[in-house]
Amino acid sequence: MNPNETNEIHQNDEKHASNQNHENTNSHLFTASFTNNPYPVYEKLRKDEPVFKVMFPHGEFGWIISRYEDAVQVLKDSRFSKDMVKRYGADRQSIFSSTMLFSDPPDHRRLRGLVQKAFTPQLVAGMRSHIQDIASDLLDNLPSQETMNLIDDYAFPLPIIVISEILGVPLEDRDKFRMWSNTFIEASTMKNTVLLQQHVQEFTEYLTAWFAKVRKDPGQDLISQLVIAEESGDQLSEKELLGVVSLLIIAGHETTVNLIGNGILALLEHPEQRDLLIKRPELIHQAIEEMLRYNGPVEFSTSRWASEDIEFRGQHIAKGDLVIVALDSANRDEEQFKDPDVFDITREKSSHLAFGKGIHLCLGAPLARLEGEIAVSTLLHRFPNMRLQADVDTLEWRPGMVVRGVKEIPVQLI
Template sequence: MNTNETSQTTFFTKEFTQNPYPVYEKLRETDPVFKVMFPHGEFGWIITRYEDAVEVLKDPRFSKDVAKRYGPENQSIFVNNMLFSDPPDHRRLRGLVQKAFTPKLVADMRSHIQEIADDLLNNIGSRDKMNLIDEYAFPLPIIVISEILGVPLEDQDKFRLWSNYIIDASNSDHAEMFEQHAREFTEYLTAWFAKVRENPGKDLISQLVIAEESGQQLTENELLGVVSLLIIAGHETTVNLIGNGVLALLEHPEQRDLLIQQPELIHNAIEEMLRYNGPVEFSTSRWALEDIEFRGQNIAKGELVIVALDSANRDDAKFKDADVFDITREKSSHLAFGTGIHLCLGAPLARLEGEIAIHTLLARFPEIQLQTDVTQLEWRPGMIVRGVKEIPVQLK
């Protein structure tokens, strides 16, 4: 493949966004560490094979710290968090947050998440159609993360708008709106932190504000960065896990029927949904801290490196019949939530939300079907999440 030709005609087009997997398959075979022009105008490397992906995600020579690459004066507040930091800052920031996502605390949320799923489906009433994303996949996780953080649920539509523009910032069509929405989001959070300082509660934002004031050195920018990450990542991954997962079942009705007949397969099914068409297509950015020879390619110091997680999860060298959607597949070590020190700390919560949402939906509407041809669905732009904007379904 020619780098420039593939960059301009294959990557990041509407056709690629709709189905990137044939492109990934070719790259894994012929050019697994591939130099490409990214939508924001920077050349960098895409890693497509599973084994290489794991190595890059764990290699400390690839930094997540934007300030090390561009200088602290050029970084957005949205990168002042554990996702975009290296040790020791990463350990400090993650430690402040992970206590809210322990296995026990997540397990204790099961009955409440079930109530939320039931209420959302009860709201459908006697209707026989719905937009799966707007009416179910989005509200369920945004309700949960809003309650964990202590932010007003009535502001969920604002969170969704701000999240979409921040996540899709790599899409040039959204770039000019990014600054406005980023400023609005920052102003909202700053005002909310002021309220919390006056009257802290038991929610996670209160804990973070108190931690900041008790000498744990969480700066105002770090507080903004951490909370914005939790709001965005706290619902985006699950929205697309539910959406992509249900879509895979609708495209493979024999798998849907099997899951209805054997609901105990739901744990396996969630893992397969994460592997088969995961909600996070690309890892966030890394930069080489030094000149690195990697799989025959010379990655220069400062160059951008991104892992194609969804490509790694379709690597036949790791997963037998990788392009086959099979909910009976044994639990796999997919990379949907990353790996290494930056493994998604909200993964257990996302899994639980996906499990409850999809199990409840199928139990209530076992005849659910896609209301349009799959080729007519519009996939979201941008370089991080992989998900459909709307999924119209027939319920009965």
């Protein structure tokens, strides 16, 4: 056998091994075990194939970005478009298509500008005492002072009460919002498209009727401000109004629900960290940042599409290709964070990506942080001896391609 033949065999073996490695990694993505604990798969991706082509659960091929440095670049690179209509045309839109989440400048700037005045750090800081009252009332009125379902009894109602008050929608409809929100969040893995369409229609009809009511009798809430902006000229179309309010209702509570749930769960799994936080309550700010980094509430970024052919980290990303950043993977990148798999509430200032990066940085981040701080501190102060009432491996994680959170967390309070 001559040297050329030997070299060719060696190259073929390497190519076969690479393909086999890719298939093995692909088979571990989006499975039940991956949903329960994606971090071993992410570690393998970061090491072997940090820009990874995959078939997503909704049936479209695209790319997962898993390393921190690459994630930051994609999140800030204007060549990766957020405009769904540009990519798929008007025939394939969602209720969120006409929002800042799925738009590029200049539309993004206009849409975000109409909303962000309600979420400035100053206005959010002024809500502290009211949010504290909500947290205390929820714990005062628990069905039992001995046990609770952390999600249903505390983590969900707190942020939905807050966002409902900001928007001016009836608090008594919060269970409807939760049902619709669950459907939209889990849409990427849903097989029942009839139910999805039904809930989209119900949600749309609900909001359309509410807008009509607000037009007749506007108040001081954010929806009234947006409706008035729409009435005053060309700032918001009806479709944009519907999309923006839908996004605010759903994103306005989902992130915080899972921040509180995942954060408390991390403390219950690491009692030495819980005890440290009880002993040193001033660590709450660092603790929230570590909760966001360690097991963040938003697992994947929302979709981006290459607006042109792009050579990225040795891979050819073709124009129109779907690109998604694995935020929770980037937040465990060993090149960026020391001992990334260790939950440490004394960790110094964290540059995590839990709220994204660039112009699409989460608008509600200051509010989510404040709600998280108050929720965790109040619960620990009231029930310092609480403990998990189930094996952590038996907890059911929510399906879907966006949020990361547990459906139920049973807790023994005393």
